[in-house]
Amino acid sequence: MAVSGTLYTYPENWRAFKALIAAQYSGARLRVLSAPPHFTFGHTNRSPQFLKKFPLGKVPAFEGDDGFCVFESNAIAYYVSTEELRGSTPEAAAAVLQWVNFADSDVVPPASTWVFPTLGILHYNKQATEVAKEEVRKVLGVLDGHLRTRTFLVGERVSLADISLVCALLWLYKQVLDPAFRGPFGNVTRWFLTCLNQPEFKAVLGEVQLCQRMAQFDAKKFAESQARKEKDKEPPKKGDKGDKEPPKKEKPPRKEEKRPQPEEELDECEQVLAAEPKAKDPFAHLPKSPFVLDEFKRKYSNEDTLSVALPHFWEHFDREGWSLWYCQYRYPEELSQTFMSCNLITGMFQRLDKLRKNAFASVVLFGKDHDSSISGVWVMRGQELAFTLCPDWQVDYESYTWRKLDPDSAECRSLVAEYFTWEGEFRHVGKPFNQGKIFK
Amino acid sequence: MAAAVRGAEELELLERLLGLPGGNKYGVQGERKVPVLQTNNGPGLRGLMTIAAHLVRQARKDQLLGSTAEEKAVVQQWLEYRVTRVNGGSSKEDTRTILKDLNMHLEDKVYLAGNIFTLADILMYYGLHHIMVDLTVQEKEKYLNVSRWFNHIQHYPGVRQHLSDVVFVKNRLYTNAH
Numbered sequence: 001m002a003v004s005g006t007l008y009t010y011p012e013n014w015r016a017f018k019a020l021i022a023a024q025y026s027g028a029r030l031r032v033l034s035a036p037p038h039f040t041f042g043h044t045n046r047s048p049q050f051l052k053k054f055p056l057g058k059v060p061a062f063e064g065d066d067g068f069c070v071f072e073s074n075a076i077a078y079y080v081s082t083e084e085l086r087g088s089t090p091e092a093a094a095a096v097l098q099w100v101n102f103a104d105s106d107v108v109p110p111a112s113t114w115v116f117p118t119l120g121i122l123h124y125n126k127q128a129t130e131v132a133k134e135e136v137r138k139v140l141g142v143l144d145g146h147l148r149t150r151t152f153l154v155g156e157r158v159s160l161a162d163i164s165l166v167c168a169l170l171w172l173y174k175q176v177l178d179p180a181f182r183g184p185f186g187n188v189t190r191w192f193l194t195c196l197n198q199p200e201f202k203a204v205l206g207e208v209q210l211c212q213r214m215a216q217f218d219a220k221k222f223a224e225s226q227a228r229k230e231k232d233k234e235p236p237k238k239g240d241k242g243d244k245e246p247p248k249k250e251k252p253p254r255k256e257e258k259r260p261q262p263e264e265e266l267d268e269c270e271q272v273l274a275a276e277p278k279a280k281d282p283f284a285h286l287p288k289s290p291f292v293l294d295e296f297k298r299k300y301s302n303e304d305t306l307s308v309a310l311p312h313f314w315e316h317f318d319r320e321g322w323s324l325w326y327c328q329y330r331y332p333e334e335l336s337q338t339f340m341s342c343n344l345i346t347g348m349f350q351r352l353d354k355l356r357k358n359a360f361a362s363v364v365l366f367g368k369d370h371d372s373s374i375s376g377v378w379v380m381r382g383q384e385l386a387f388t389l390c391p392d393w394q395v396d397y398e399s400y401t402w403r404k405l406d407p408d409s410a411e412c413r414s415l416v417a418e419y420f421t422w423e424g425e426f427r428h429v430g431k432p433f434n435q436g437k438i439f440k
Numbered sequence: 441m442a443a444a445v446r447g448a449e450e451l452e453l454l455e456r457l458l459g460l461p462g463g464n465k466y467g468v469q470g471e472r473k474v475p476v477l478q479t480n481n482g483p484g485l486r487g488l489m490t491i492a493a494h495l496v497r498q499a500r501k502d503q504l505l506g507s508t509a510e511e512k513a514v515v516q517q518w519l520e521y522r523v524t525r526v527n528g529g530s531s532k533e534d535t536r537t538i539l540k541d542l543n544m545h546l547e548d549k550v551y552l553a554g555n556i557f558t559l560a561d562i563l564m565y566y567g568l569h570h571i572m573v574d575l576t577v578q579e580k581e582k583y584l585n586v587s588r589w590f591n592h593i594q595h596y597p598g599v600r601q602h603l604s605d606v607v608f609v610k611n612r613l614y615t616n617a618h
């Protein structure tokens with residue numbers, strides 16, 4: 001009887017693909033649970049019910065309709081395979097196992113080191129990347145030599161060896177193995193493409209585009225995924241349903257629960273977060289504006305503020321598409337140590353990370369310990385305060401008073417000049433400039 | 441020299457591979473021994489390509505003729521090559537050219553039409569069998585891509601049947617062979 005059961009995973013997990021492709025060959029019926037409400041990665045797999053079945057709490061994990069449970073992606077793929085995929089003689093089976101283990105021990109580690117930074121889910125380290133590239137070159141060389149005289153890795157048919165290696169090489173071929181790098185490994189590419197074009201692979205992987213240009217470290221994506229991670233660490237907000245238990249004060253000790261794991265493994269999981277569908281752009285409804293914020297930011301960062309950036313700003317500022325705001329921290333009496341006040345500002349900037357494309361600000365701390373205030377000037381897309389557009393952005397804005405500025409007024413001109421240059425009298429404040437922070 | 445698989449013999453191999461009941465009677469026509477098939481309804485069919493395509497459709501395995509327009513064209517191209525060049529040529533020189541052509545084509549492909557097994561692979565295999573049987577180990581290594589392809593096709597379920605298994609060495613013997 002054909003195997004049937006449930007495969008728990010996060011979406012687009014290459015490790016889960018192995019079992020899914022094998023199932024295409026064998027006719028095993030796999031129900032994939034990868035998204036809420038049935039499965040929430042990082043949540044469901046840490047619940048006691050899940051851990052009872054799969055003590056490591058890792059995915060992919062398989063639960064047969066008959067109750068049989070197995071974790072480790074290779075074991076799952078093996079279980080749902082046919083005899084032919086597993087290798088039907090002891091020699092063939094050993095050779096299959098050889099390549100499956102080779103994929104995990106020789107391909108996956110350098111592939112992760114090289115590829116993840118390009119996906120923005122692992123920090124870039126030039127030296128590590130260069131070492132990884134050479135290791136990838138070496139394993140491709142080994143494979144190329146083997147595939148010179150062979151169509152598939154073991155025997156003359158597709159086996160678990162091909163399935164495992166194709167999945168392990170998938171990110172490499174998609175992200176970084178550009179035509180020049182893969183050029184010397186024509187036998188590998190021929191085999192890879194033929195596997196991808198087998199209907200059983202295609203049914204799971206869809207159309208795979210081979211890399212045209214080697215992807216580089218994506219600092220922006222990395223910052224975004226870090227910010228998401230930060231957000232993820234915050235306690236759930238009130239009104240956030242999901243847990244049926246009555247709200248308790250303490251948050252689950254998630255961090256402590258985590259066993260130390262190699263950095264790679266941990267970070268790979270953030271792939272999920274990186275792969276999260278992009279939230280809708282809350283500014284999408286606004287008509288296009290001629291004011292290019294990035295251009296102003298470049299001027300502001302690289303050139304003299306007073307003589308270049310400010311004139312540029314007033315020349316290009318589009319009062320229809322953008323607005324200017326003055327904000328003041330409501331509770332100055334609570335501000336004690338200046339470093340804490342600074343954290344207050346930078347924390348707010350971090351939470352507003354996703355607003356960076358649509359806002360610019362200079363927020364300044366005035367005064368000294370136990371006698372300070374915070375105020376700032378914001379340039380913001382649209383005519384409304386953007387904070388209400390997205391729940392993430394509402395955390396801080398209630399702690400400030402907000403006043404829209406009239407771009408034509410002298411007051412506005414002088415506020416913008418003072419806050420952007422961090423120079424001037426700041427007469428409205430009555431305390432000396434201490435330090436400023438720029439949101440850009 | 442091994443005898444070439446041709447005419448009725450080849451078409452009967454194809455019938456069996458396709459799982460057809462058989463029973464067709466084939467004849468040959470003219471000096472070049474073009475196969476003909478007399479059908480019950482309509483005129484007889486003439487020529488390897490025509491009859492083979494007919495059998496494939498009869499067996500409802502149309503994917504063997506290619507799926508996309510491009511694949512179909514490439515399948516036709518290699519069937520044509522098979523009929524004109526492989527059947528036509530018999531000199532040592534002709535054989536060398538054929539092996540060279542194929543070796544180049546198969547460098548970055550697993551099957552003649554690219555990524556999928558088609559009628560072109562089947563008929564090219566039958567057409568080349570007598571040549572491959574006679575190759576020396578050095579020659580097999582020289583035409584490495586043809587060897588790899590041939591070995592794969594001869595192991596494809598149902599293809600080889602009673603034809604002899606051609607042996608290929610998978611590890612390089614002559615490291616400097618080009």
Ligand SMILES: N[C@@H](CCC(=O)N[C@@H](CS)C(=O)NCC(=O)O)C(=O)O
Pocket residue numbers: 015041042043045046057058059060071072073074265268269
């Ligand atoms: N060797 C395992 C690796 C599985 C693994 O590391 N899974 C990670 C995701 S990449 C996981 O589920 N981590 C649990 C968590 O972070 O909650 C396999 O191939 O299945």
